[in-house]
Amino acid sequence: MNIGIVCYPTFGGSGVLATELGKALADKGHSIHFITYQQPVRLTGFSANIFYHEVRVPTYPLFDFPPYETALASMLVDVVRNNHIDLLHVHYAIPHASAAYMAKKILETEGLHIPFITTLHGTDITLVGKDKTYAPVVSFSINQSDAITAVSNNLREETFANFKIEKEINVIHNFVDIHRFNKKPIDAFRKVIAPAGEKIILHASNFRKIKRIADVIRIFDVIKKDIPSKLLLVGDGPERPMAEELCRELGICDDARFVGKQQDMEEIYAIADLFLLPSEYESFGLSALEAMAAGTPVIATNAGGLPEIVSHGVNGFLGNIGDVKSMGDFGKIILGDAEVHKSFKFAAREQALKFDIENIVPLYESLYMKVLKNNTH
Ligand code: GMT
Numbered sequence: 001m002n003i004g005i006v007c008y009p010t011f012g013g014s015g016v017l018a019t020e021l022g023k024a025l026a027d028k029g030h031s032i033h034f035i036t037y038q039q040p041v042r043l044t045g046f047s048a049n050i051f052y053h054e055v056r057v058p059t060y061p062l063f064d065f066p067p068y069e070t071a072l073a074s075m076l077v078d079v080v081r082n083n084h085i086d087l088l089h090v091h092y093a094i095p096h097a098s099a100a101y102m103a104k105k106i107l108e109t110e111g112l113h114i115p116f117i118t119t120l121h122g123t124d125i126t127l128v129g130k131d132k133t134y135a136p137v138v139s140f141s142i143n144q145s146d147a148i149t150a151v152s153n154n155l156r157e158e159t160f161a162n163f164k165i166e167k168e169i170n171v172i173h174n175f176v177d178i179h180r181f182n183k184k185p186i187d188a189f190r191k192v193i194a195p196a197g198e199k200i201i202l203h204a205s206n207f208r209k210i211k212r213i214a215d216v217i218r219i220f221d222v223i224k225k226d227i228p229s230k231l232l233l234v235g236d237g238p239e240r241p242m243a244e245e246l247c248r249e250l251g252i253c254d255d256a257r258f259v260g261k262q263q264d265m266e267e268i269y270a271i272a273d274l275f276l277l278p279s280e281y282e283s284f285g286l287s288a289l290e291a292m293a294a295g296t297p298v299i300a301t302n303a304g305g306l307p308e309i310v311s312h313g314v315n316g317f318l319g320n321i322g323d324v325k326s327m328g329d330f331g332k333i334i335l336g337d338a339e340v341h342k343s344f345k346f347a348a349r350e351q352a353l354k355f356d357i358e359n360i361v362p363l364y365e366s367l368y369m370k371v372l373k374n375n376t377h
Contacts, residue, residue, distance in 0.1 A: 001368060002031045002084050004076065006100065007091040009040040011235065011261055012206055013286040014121035017151070017174050018091035019043050024177075024361045026050045033079055037068070041263070053079050069095040069102075076103035080114050087146075087368060087375075088116040093124040094134055097141035104144075115146035115375045117367065120155055120169070122283030122304075127210070130162045139163045146371045149364075152305030155283040170367060173308070174284045175360035178353055181293035183270040190271045193257065199229040199335045202272035202296070204265065204287045205279075207237025212301075214239075215278040215324050217246050217256065219299065222328020223274075224255060227335050231256040234268060269294035273341065274331055280321055282306050292316075293352035297334050297344035299327050309355070315347035 003025060007018030019042040022032040026049035033051045034040060043052065055075045057066040076099060079085060088103070090096035100116040107114050118141070123129070129138040142148055142165060149170045150156040156169045194200050201220055205211040213233075220231040233243070233256060240258065247256045262268060269275070275291035277300040282288075284305045288298045292309070298316035300306045310316040317330035334344050 001025075001086045001372075002033070003368070004033045004035055004079055004083075004085045004088040005091070006035050006072070006076070006088065006096045007040065009036045009038040009043075011041055013174070013284070014092045014119075014124075015040055016042050017121070017286060018089075018119075020175070020177070020357070021089075021361065021364060022050065023047065024357055025365070028361070028365075031083075033083055033085065035072070035075055035079055037072075044263075051083070069099045072096070072099040073102040073106070076100060077106050080107055080112065081110075085114060086372060088114060089119065089364075089368075090116060091119045092121050093118055093129055093138050093142055095137075097145060098137050101141045101144045113375060113377045115371045117147045117149065117371060118142055118145040119172075120148065120150045120159055120283075122151070122155060122281070123210070125155060125159050125162060126281055126283065126304075135163070139165075143167065146375060147367055149367065151284045152308050154305040154308065158283075158304075172363045172367070173355055173360060174286045174289060175355050175357045176286075176289050176293040176352055178293050178349075178356040181266050181269060181290055181352070182349075183266045183294065185270045186267060189267065193232055193271065194230045196228065199223075199227055199273040200232055200271055201229050201274045201276060201331070202232045202234065202268065202291065203276045204234035204262075204268070205237070205277075207235055207239040207243070209239060210280045211237075211239065212278050212280055212322070213243045214246055215322060215327070216276050217243060217250065217252070218324040219276055219278060219327045219331060220256065221250050221252060222325060223331040223335065224252065226332055229255070229273075229335070232268070232272065233258045234260070234262050234265070236260050265290060266294065269296055272296045274299065274334060275316075276327075276331075277301070277306070278319065278321070278324070278327055279303060279306070285309060288316075289352060289355055292348040295345040295349045297341075297348045299330050299334075301327075309351065311347070311351065315344060315351045
């Protein structure tokens with residue numbers, strides 16, 4: 001199949017998932033055309049089956065807001081016309097689903113029928129999408145999709161609760177390449193972070209409000225009082241200055257290291273003893289799954305789709321949003337006893353196996369086949 005993939009090219013989970021999906025499909029022999037405004041961060045290396053089309057948005061003095069959606073729709077038309085594209089798969093509804101709809105309508109006038117699939121990732125529904133500034137367009141373009149997928153059962157329910165959706169929403173959970181994340185920890189790297197053999201507690205995100213970074217730091221503070229440990233914070237975003245300030249206030253600057261955005265997450269997950277994701281909401285929590293694939297137990301909130309991956313008391317723990325004391329105590333249970341830690345590590349990896357790339361990517365391929373079958377003209 002020739003598939004056009006539209007996504008955000010940044011470190012966010014939707015872009016990571018879309019890129020990993022494209023790479024996996026290319027490995028299986030499909031031709032994949034990424035259409036986005038920047039080379040996706042996880043799109044490294046060369047593959048004969050992967051093509052990249054950059055959307056440029058020319059500016060003009062009249063434009064306070066250069067029209068990205070128009071540029072994207074025009075690029076989709078061009079890519080479909082010239083590359084025998086069979087279908088478009090857009091990740092994150094805003095503005096990708098409406099751009100795909102526009103491209104589809106333009107191509108129809110030329111006798112080209114191009115179906116598009118929309119994968120909902122989370123904030124495109126639960127936060128930004130339901131804002132009434134965007135909602136009518138989001139709702140319309142989701143309904144116009146030839147197929148809709150959501151990355152968790154929770155997100156499917158949220159979508160039905162927030163929008164009038166007239167079609168089935170297929171749940172296809174996020175996935176991880178279990179072999180890639182099964183790295184042996186690099187001792188020298190561990191030593192740099194935790195020179196006296198302290199436990200390494202990890203958080204990785206885009207440092208937005210929804211991630212509750214202050215809770216990450218406070219949970220760490222609870223754990224650190226009993227268990228010698230270091231906090232490694234990967235990523236960057238608007239909440240970082242607040243987080244640094246909080247570390248100063250708590251007097252834990254020497255134990256918390258902010259390392260910014262990182263490419264080689266496999267190496268980082270491998271040295272972590274515990275992963276924290278105390279978010280206000282996660283449709284899924286791809287970073288938690290990647291941590292588990294590396295055998296790192298997770299402490300998360302019982303919000304959104306997180307309970308679909310983290311099993312309380314088995315491969316991690318789930319706490320109420322904001323309950324840093326309980327989540328800190330859970331951390332102490334896991335890290336305080338080597339045998340307990342070992343069993344949580346084992347269970348984390350076992351759980352991640354269920355979401356292995358080899359089990360999930362065929363679900364997308366079947367959906368593509370179904371859509372193409374329904375779309376023969
Ligand atoms: O985490 C973010 O805010 C980034 C966002 C994105 O769209 O890039 O992530 C969403 O999609 C990920 C991949 O499907 C999910 O794992 C995240 O849980 C989801 N984020 C939220 O729902 C807040």
